[in-house]
Amino acid sequence: MDFLAALAEKAHLVNGALDRYLPGENTYPQLIHRAMRYSVFSGGKRLRPALTLAAAEAVKGDSNAVLPAACAIELIHTYSLVHDDLPAMDNSDLRRGRATTHRVFGEGIAVLVGDALLTLGFDLLSQAGSEFSIPPAKVLQVVQEVAAACGTMGLIGGQVIDLTLLPKEADEKTLDYIHRTKTGALFRACVRTGAILGGADEDKLRKLTTFAEHFGLAFQIIDDILDVEGSPEKTGKTVGSDARNAKTTYVSLFGVDESRVRAHKCLDSAITALVDFGSEADFLRHAAYFCKTRKF
Amino acid sequence: MDFLAALAEKAHLVNGALDRYLPGENTYPQLIHRAMRYSVFSGGKRLRPALTLAAAEAVKGDSNAVLPAACAIELIHTYSLVHDDLPAMDNSDLRRGRATTHRVFGEGIAVLVGDALLTLGFDLLSQAGSEFSIPPAKVLQVVQEVAAACGTMGLIGGQVIDLTLLPKEADEKTLDYIHRTKTGALFRACVRTGAILGGADEDKLRKLTTFAEHFGLAFQIIDDILDVEGSPEKTGKTVGSDARNAKTTYVSLFGVDESRVRAHKCLDSAITALVDFGSEADFLRHAAYFCKTRKF
Numbered sequence: 001m002d003f004l005a006a007l008a009e010k011a012h013l014v015n016g017a018l019d020r021y022l023p024g025e026n027t028y029p030q031l032i033h034r035a036m037r038y039s040v041f042s043g044g045k046r047l048r049p050a051l052t053l054a055a056a057e058a059v060k061g062d063s064n065a066v067l068p069a070a071c072a073i074e075l076i077h078t079y080s081l082v083h084d085d086l087p088a089m090d091n092s093d094l095r096r097g098r099a100t101t102h103r104v105f106g107e108g109i110a111v112l113v114g115d116a117l118l119t120l121g122f123d124l125l126s127q128a129g130s131e132f133s134i135p136p137a138k139v140l141q142v143v144q145e146v147a148a149a150c151g152t153m154g155l156i157g158g159q160v161i162d163l164t165l166l167p168k169e170a171d172e173k174t175l176d177y178i179h180r181t182k183t184g185a186l187f188r189a190c191v192r193t194g195a196i197l198g199g200a201d202e203d204k205l206r207k208l209t210t211f212a213e214h215f216g217l218a219f220q221i222i223d224d225i226l227d228v229e230g231s232p233e234k235t236g237k238t239v240g241s242d243a244r245n246a247k248t249t250y251v252s253l254f255g256v257d258e259s260r261v262r263a264h265k266c267l268d269s270a271i272t273a274l275v276d277f278g279s280e281a282d283f284l285r286h287a288a289y290f291c292k293t294r295k296f
Numbered sequence: 297m298d299f300l301a302a303l304a305e306k307a308h309l310v311n312g313a314l315d316r317y318l319p320g321e322n323t324y325p326q327l328i329h330r331a332m333r334y335s336v337f338s339g340g341k342r343l344r345p346a347l348t349l350a351a352a353e354a355v356k357g358d359s360n361a362v363l364p365a366a367c368a369i370e371l372i373h374t375y376s377l378v379h380d381d382l383p384a385m386d387n388s389d390l391r392r393g394r395a396t397t398h399r400v401f402g403e404g405i406a407v408l409v410g411d412a413l414l415t416l417g418f419d420l421l422s423q424a425g426s427e428f429s430i431p432p433a434k435v436l437q438v439v440q441e442v443a444a445a446c447g448t449m450g451l452i453g454g455q456v457i458d459l460t461l462l463p464k465e466a467d468e469k470t471l472d473y474i475h476r477t478k479t480g481a482l483f484r485a486c487v488r489t490g491a492i493l494g495g496a497d498e499d500k501l502r503k504l505t506t507f508a509e510h511f512g513l514a515f516q517i518i519d520d521i522l523d524v525e526g527s528p529e530k531t532g533k534t535v536g537s538d539a540r541n542a543k544t545t546y547v548s549l550f551g552v553d554e555s556r557v558r559a560h561k562c563l564d565s566a567i568t569a570l571v572d573f574g575s576e577a578d579f580l581r582h583a584a585y586f587c588k589t590r591k592f
Contacts, residue, residue: 023448023449027448028453029448029453029457029460031460032452032453033448036448083411088403088404088406088407089404089407106384107383108384109456109460111385111407111410112455114407115375115379115410115411115414115452116447116448116452118411118414118415119414119443119447119452120443120447122439123440123443123444126422126439126440126443127440129436135432136431136432136436137432139432140422140425140435140439143422143436143439144422144423147415147416147418147422148419150415151416151419152319152323152325152328152332152416153319156328156411156412156415157324157325157328159408160325160328160405160408161325163404163405164325164327
């Protein structure tokens with residue numbers, strides 16, 4: 001499988017659907033809709049929604065039926081980036097090589113863009129079943145999964161610790177907490193969402209969850225490595241920004257080599273979790289293979 | 297009916313439930329949970345969740361069964377206040393006579409508090425049926441109602457226009473839009489949520505919606521009047537803050553007397569909408585009577 005081509009195909013589907021779900025730029029109040037679209041259509045790889053689609057495929061579900069939920073997760077992911085970039089948080093001027101939302105539209109609108117994307121995400125998620133007659137109980141389960149992943153025991157909890165951590169407090173346990181919550185929880189939720197809506201039984205859901213947990217952690221460790229060694233053209237970020245912001249990362253705690261060993265171990269565990277799945281899970285497997293050599 | 301006593305009774309129920317639903321101050325990460333509780337337990341009247349309970353009662357539903365949804369709406373209302381108060385928005389130092397969240401915990405945490413309250417609101421809303429076996433389809437309908445009310449065609453849309461409006465653009469149409477979206481949409485959603493979960497038929501739901509729309513608009517007009525004539529001890533706000541912020545309000549467009557006439561007309565329409573309801577709707581009726589003379 002050419003993973004990048006397969007990912008691009010899924011990203012194309014997701015982009016088309018996002019374009020339908022987001023209010024048009026001429027919809028009143030135009031400013032917020034323009035700013036939402038600026039934030040969402042910024043060259044993201046659409047990895048999370050692609051994993052949602054792929055998780056549905058892995059349990060022989062209909063990936064079209066999970067497209068609204070996949071888009072909802074991408075909107076929610078984008079909200080978290082827009083708010084993380086704010087001056088009161090990471091104070092980032094650039095994201096994927098472009099000016100961040102608050103740099104273009106101002107801080108007040110950037111706060112509202114994040115709020116609006118989170119809200120639209122839950123709106124879309126709650127409608128995820130209507131077109132494809134997915135049972136309402138399953139849709140509700142998915143709303144709960146995503147809400148829990150995004151709350152103070154998930155994404156927001158990780159961001160709080162990341163924001164307030166003093167360098168002397170940074171140890172492996174804290175770093176694991178940040179990674180498990182700040183990025184891991186949403187990876188886990190996007191895979192579980194695809195699996196649940198795709199009709200996974202308990203056993204398959206558990207195995208896909210194990211895949212997602214290992215994959216998510218590896219993805220984050222590799223992010224830390226790329227911050228040190230990556231090329232700014234490929235990552236869209238300034239090299240060394242974590243170090244300059246005195247962020248504790250896997251690399252600052254363990255060095256590049258040990259971090260890479262840990263990431264590869266996680267990816268092997270992720271692949272092993274899929275051993276009972278057929279070729280339907282190839283996208284997920286190849287996502288893990290690809291991660292071992294990813295440069296962005 | 298002693299409306300204030302009846303409201304206090306409902307507020308007591310809501311406060312007890314909010315205390316159970318919000319993570320404790322000692323739950324890791326403590327800072328965000330402390331800040332969430334500071335924001336939620338700040339002496340709010342709990343009018344919105346009380347209306348949710350009362351709407352369920354008005355259709356002879358079980359108000360206990362809608363308590364989680366009522367609390368979810370109060371969390372979402374609080375999120376909107378915390379974000380509105382931010383320096384990049386209304387830049388308010390005081391709310392109900394106390395320092396605003398960002399003044400106590402810093403801007404970054406205040407953004408995250410809002411995000412967390414919104415997320416917990418949807419989490420709680422999606423679980424609203426589990427304890428009382430409300431059909432999942434009804435719960436999903438309510439999630440959609442609230443999400444729509446909070447999105448860019450509702451609360452956020454109103455805030456965008458309020459934030460970016462130039463005084464010369466302020467006319468009656470724009471002011472109506474701001475009121476209908478920024479405060480009206482959530483009033484409408486909280487009444488509809490109680491009615492839907494309480495088992496309203498289409499006719500009752502339509503009448504309660506009419507009540508909510510008129511009541512919400514009157515409530516906002518009276519807010520504008522109180523900003524000019526209210527006592528700061530009762531409103532917890534500085535008198536004249538709208539005028540100093542050059543906000544367009546009903547009072548700035550029509551003067552106090554004409555504004556009061558309009559508010560009373562709305563309240564009469566609200567009461568008329570309840571004509572087919574029995575004494576079960578007394579709380580809603582008395583909420584409207586009370587509004588005619590409210591001082592806070």
